[in-house]
Amino acid sequence: MAARNGSLMLRVFLIIMFAVILMIPSMVQGKEIPFTPLESPAFYEYEGVGTIRNQFLVQGGIKAPAFLTGFTQEDRDRLIRFEVTMKEFKESVEKRFEQIDKRFEQIDKRFEQFGKQIDQLFNFLWIFAVIFTSITVTTIGFALWDRRSMIRPFESRVKELEEGKIDKVISSLRTLAETDAKVAEVLRRYNLL
Numbered sequence: 001m002a003a004r005n006g007s008l009m010l011r012v013f014l015i016i017m018f019a020v021i022l023m024i025p026s027m028v029q030g031k032e033i034p035f036t037p038l039e040s041p042a043f044y045e046y047e048g049v050g051t052i053r054n055q056f057l058v059q060g061g062i063k064a065p066a067f068l069t070g071f072t073q074e075d076r077d078r079l080i081r082f083e084v085t086m087k088e089f090k091e092s093v094e095k096r097f098e099q100i101d102k103r104f105e106q107i108d109k110r111f112e113q114f115g116k117q118i119d120q121l122f123n124f125l126w127i128f129a130v131i132f133t134s135i136t137v138t139t140i141g142f143a144l145w146d147r148r149s150m151i152r153p154f155e156s157r158v159k160e161l162e163e164g165k166i167d168k169v170i171s172s173l174r175t176l177a178e179t180d181a182k183v184a185e186v187l188r189r190y191n192l193l
Contacts, residue, residue: 006100009093016089020082 170192177184177193187193 006097
């Protein structure tokens with residue numbers, strides 16, 4: 001937006017300059033200032049309809065438009081006023097551009113601060129993710145360790161009990177199978193005899 005304002009100001013400046021340049025000859029041509037002919041009389045001796053000599057003869061004296069004569073004091077003053085106006089305009093444009101530059105610097109600083117805040121947010125998210133992952137891994141590890149440490153003694157006891165009692169039950173059934181045919185048949189079916 002600031003660049004648009006700057007280009008708009010430049011366009012207005014150029015339009016004003018163009019208008020002033022176009023208006024100066026019309027302002028100067030309307031004045032008649034008495035003058036003496038220039039060094040080259042051949043220029044004024046040109047014959048024909050609408051010659052310079054015939055156009056500017058007025059009441060016994062020769063008058064010419066200001067653009068044929070030199071600068072007058074009024075022209076000089078007008079140019080000085082124009083220069084002062086242009087200088088003021090140039091200074092105001094330069095001040096505007098300085099203000100625009102300052103605003104751009106402020107915007108750049110804000111973007112840098114915003115970038116730093118985003119970096120801090122990403123760092124916080126990484127820290128949060130690492131903490132969450134470590135807590136989860138620790139909890140799962142603790143659960144597995146607790147389960148194994150609690151089950152091992154129980155498993156070893158059950159094994160001892162099972163091995164001892166099952167062997168005793170099978171041996172007692174084998175003894176019973178010697179006298180009972182049905183028990184012997186069941187043990188043969190399961191390959192325990």
